[in-house]
Amino acid sequence: MPVAIKDVKPTRSELIELKKKIVLSQKGHKLLKMKRDGLIMEFFKLLDQARGLRKEMAAAHVAAMEKVAIAGAVEGSVAVKSASFALRNTPTIEVGRRNLMGVVVPKVSGSSVHTKLTDRGYGIIGTSAHIDEAARSFEDLVETSIRAAETETSMKRLLEEIEKTKRRVNALEFKVIPDLFETRNFISQRLEEMERENIFRLKRIKAKGEAAAKEAETHAELPVPTAR
Numbered sequence: 001m002p003v004a005i006k007d008v009k010p011t012r013s014e015l016i017e018l019k020k021k022i023v024l025s026q027k028g029h030k031l032l033k034m035k036r037d038g039l040i041m042e043f044f045k046l047l048d049q050a051r052g053l054r055k056e057m058a059a060a061h062v063a064a065m066e067k068v069a070i071a072g073a074v075e076g077s078v079a080v081k082s083a084s085f086a087l088r089n090t091p092t093i094e095v096g097r098r099n100l101m102g103v104v105v106p107k108v109s110g111s112s113v114h115t116k117l118t119d120r121g122y123g124i125i126g127t128s129a130h131i132d133e134a135a136r137s138f139e140d141l142v143e144t145s146i147r148a149a150e151t152e153t154s155m156k157r158l159l160e161e162i163e164k165t166k167r168r169v170n171a172l173e174f175k176v177i178p179d180l181f182e183t184r185n186f187i188s189q190r191l192e193e194m195e196r197e198n199i200f201r202l203k204r205i206k207a208k209g210e211a212a213a214k215e216a217e218t219h220a221e222l223p224v225p226t227a228r
Contacts, residue, residue: 008183010190018187022180029172036165038101043158046151053148060144064137071130083131091142100154103161108150113143 008014072080096107 008187010187010194012191015184015187015191018180018184022177022184025172025177025180029169029177032165032169032172035102036162036169039103039158039162039165042101043155043162046155046158050148050151050155053144053151057141057144057148060137060141064134064141067130067134067137071128071134074130075128080131080134083135093146100158103157105154105157106150108146108153110143110146113139113146115139 068080091110091113094109096109097104098107099105
């Protein structure tokens with residue numbers, strides 16, 4: 001028996017309020033289960049995206065390293081470093097927010113990731129296309145990394161919300177609702193006992209009244225003695 005039952009007053013008004021709480025708890029339990037299932041579906045969607053982005057990022061990294069190796073072999077490592085130091089614009093990361101199934105997840109975007117050939121800062125005439133290809137490959141790698149960061153951070157936030165929702169669902173299903181039902185049954189049984197006791201008391205009062213009435217009738221029928 002839950003400890004809270006000891007403090008419950010077995011009244012009809014309390015029983016009515018308890019039934020309302022049961023209905024609300026069951027509705028809340030149903031909604032939380034729907035939310036949990038929806039979050040899990042969204043999580044697996046993001047998981048598939050994350051796996052694809054991981055592969056894409058690994059391939060982009062390999063391609064970028066190959067391009068920079070070719071550029072270094074053709075132009076020399078000094079020329080490649082000089083071109084990298086000459087870059088005018090550096091990528092900037094902006095983090096916003098978006099709502100996903102009621103969960104606030106980050107929206108990561110980058111600016112100045114891809115730049116025009118003329119805006120890279122190094123001289124076009126003094127460099128070859130190999131350096132341009134290496135720069136473009138690393139820009140692709142940065143862009144893929146930004147998308148992967150957004151997806152994986154969103155997955156982490158969703159997973160935290162899923163665990164939180166699961167705890168609430170379990171608390172309602174295995175603790176709150178069973179305790180409410182047990183308290184409701186306790187009050188119903190106690191009210192039935194009180195009703196039986198009242199009926200029994202009324203019957204005793206009625207029986208005593210009938211017995212008293214019969215006794216009065218008996219005394220009234222007895223002959224009155226006369227004086228001699």
